[in-house]
Amino acid sequence: MTDLICSYYTVAGVSPAAAGASLLPFEDRVRACAEAGYAGVGMHVRDYLALRRSGLSDQTLAATLRGHGMRHVEVEFLVNWFADGEAGERSRRDEETLHHMAEALGARVMFLTGDLAPGNPMSFDRLLEKFAALCARAAERGVAVGVEPCAWSNVGDLDAALRLVQGSGAKNAGLFLDLWHLYRRGLDYGRLRAVPPGLILGVQLDDAAAEVQGGLPEDCLDHRLLPGDGAAGAADFVAVLAEIGVTGPLSVEVISNAQRARPLEEAARVSYRAARAVVDEALSR
Template sequence: MDRKKAELIATCWTTAGDVRPDHADNLSRWRLEERIEAAARAGYHGFGFWLGDLVAWREGGGDYGALRRRLIDAGLNIVELEYLSDWFAKGERRERSDAARAELFRAADALGARHAKVMPPFGGQDLPMELLAGHFTALCDEAARHDLLIAMEMIPFSDLPDLSSALELVRRADAANGGLLIDVWHVVRSGGAVADVAEVPGRFIKAVELCDADLAMRGTIAEDTMRHRRLCGEGQFDLQGFVGALGRAGYDGPYGVEILSDAFRALPLDEAARRSFDAAAPFCAIAAGTAGQ
């Protein structure tokens, strides 16, 4: 039986260069056109945009329609948007979030985005699960009007620190276009086993990310996640087991490649795109072979 070929997305940080998402000045120094072309030359099927880069592009006179045409010409047919936070908040935080949400949906319409990443709450806010689920349902309902999937990332240093708590939220929300983004780094650092992913119903897995790392954490968890990830196959994570578990769960969507490390950020753009794709592609092939098993 023919199987759908698994596809790889160059997530926004894979082509961003020497900038970090946790720093205030986190806009890429490389032009979006150059990054799109580098991802396409490397062999990627999709491209991820940081919302801040998109806003800077538009405010600098760029046109989202022209950007969409570049993606099409480059053969990049999967678009990811990153990210929306505080979708559950009140007051000024919610006002800022709603402004970002409007821009995100505007970009999604123009670029034909597949999914958008959203962040869980942080800082021990102790928000009731029913409250979060209601806000998530509302967000997904609005996103559905833009043909957009909403993928909440499970992050071990957030208020939803493991697969079980993150899954509880999306189960309660029960939105057809809403679910989880599962990053192998977060699964391992949460203390979970990659095999646990097989127990997540496939309908609740909306996006996936690959990277590698040492099993032993280096520094704090924040330092480890931002500075010490490795190219796929160059660390100690069981990536084969991870994609196998996703296949057993029924996931057959694209795989994002997200390499956050000091060494990777120092690479020239074309080398970063090529090396990240070449390292992840063998695991992409495994994913294609296990989907639906």
């Protein structure tokens, strides 16, 4: 767990709510992450499509990553994968793009969550049926699928994510655990000791204040804290993961107004240093 990945939004300079791609040049972002100490970067499907429209080829993107020593690539994020109609058609196009990104850029996992719509109208049984089919399509492309519990979705906690992963019967399905979401749903990190470490396909580090600012979506998108700066017990979280044998790289996902306001190099540097301090503390126990 000593390698750190800089998640897309940590240095994108844009909010997920804006539904847009980063305005910062791709090579500048990769360079800033490498200089900060990161061993990998994240790419969002919207950002990838914008980069391709700008004229950058897969070969150029991959060469940029290699040239700056990026050993890990994280690709995200699939929404509405359970939907029918126009939303479902858009999601299937994004799904295909994510499969292609994984193949072209050397990623091993794509990730998603449940129904984010108010009231979460999609039934869990229908969600499970759709998820099993999605995993089958991903398996044909050699891609694993990580389920990220999202605090206000109908896959909002560890139990729901496990139910989806294990209920699907898919060998390429697993968990993608984000500290902010687990903390906001009150998870006792000790419960992770009962999770087979092989099911944990990815981990995202960040932090949270003791009290929610605004609603959960606002707190998630505008007020996350650097790892170690909040009340979520980031080092305790990492220590339990190390104890159960999780060995993969950790992704640093700091999404906040404060992070977006930082210059690119500073955003990469402060997020890396904060996460590194948390990991070093956890692994020294």
